[in-house]
Each structure stands twice: as C-alpha cells, then as structure tokens.
Amino acid sequence: MAEKLAPENRHSFVHNGKTVFEWDQTLEEVNMYIPLPPNVPAKQFYCKIQSQHVELGIKGSSPYLNHDLTRPVKTDSSFWTLEDDVMHITLQKRDKGQTWASPILGQGQLDPYASDLEQKRLMLQRFQEENPGFDFSQAQFSGTCPDPRTFMGGIRSD
DSSP, rough: OHHHSSSSOOOEEEEEEEEEEEEOSSSSSEEEEEOOOTOOOGGEEEEEEETTEEEETTTHHHHHHSBBSSSOOEEEEEEEEEETTEEEEEEESSTTOOOOSSSBBSSSSHHHHHHHHHHHHHHHHHHHOOOOTTTTTTTTOOOOOOOOOGGGGOOOOO
C-alpha cells in the first residue's frame, strides 16, 4: 500500500541544460540525487549538512553546491551516501508533513500545479499512515488540499 503513495518520479533542477540535482520527498524526508563528476575517488567528495544549509564538493576545490535549504532539517538524522557516481542526500524534515517546493531555497521550485500534486500525494500518505487498515491510493481531493502538516491537529516532531 505505501508503495502506491511513494513518489512516482523525481523532480529535476536543470541549469544550462545540465541536471544539477533530482529530488523527491515523503512526509518525513527530502531526498536529493546529485550526479558527480566521473573519475574522482569517492574519498575526495564531502558533504556538510547543517540545519538550514547544505554544502558539497570535492576536497580542495570550491563547493559544487553551497546553498540554504528551503526548510530546516534534523541534522542528527540526515545523512549522505555515494553510489554509482551519484551523491544521495537524505534530509530529515524538522516539521514532518511539510510540503517542500524544492530542497534548495530559490533553486528548481515546483510550479503551482506540481506543488499542488505533491501536497495531495503527501496528504494521502498521511491518511495512510494514520489509518493503516485503509486503502487511500485511489482517493481524490475536490478543491484545495489541506496542508498535510496541520490536517487533523497536525504532527510536529522537533
């Protein structure tokens, strides 16, 4: 059931025809996928995740990405890994259920239609989490979707 409500595809931030990063989100986390330059040893890459900032690059060079995050994250449960020339960054949302328009402030924002679809998908994910015996995968919203974070009293985990 949860698989039906998982992100179907990744959002992309493309600059000058090149994919800078792809990303998706769940109620609890935002995942970034950053293609890395080939032929650089894995030990040379670094990533620093702060509450509202992320920096990554190759040691001894200017950072490849050095930006503020859209929303605050829990640094103690956020992490990064390298696999097949892709850096995967998992950012644990400080406010569970909050819909992010992009992981990076001002970069690759979702358009209003895509943002609405994302909010609806997260709302259905929240319904599923709160009512595990029910199948909400075919549910539809008529009108404006409520904020998944504040619906039914809201979830807040600090």
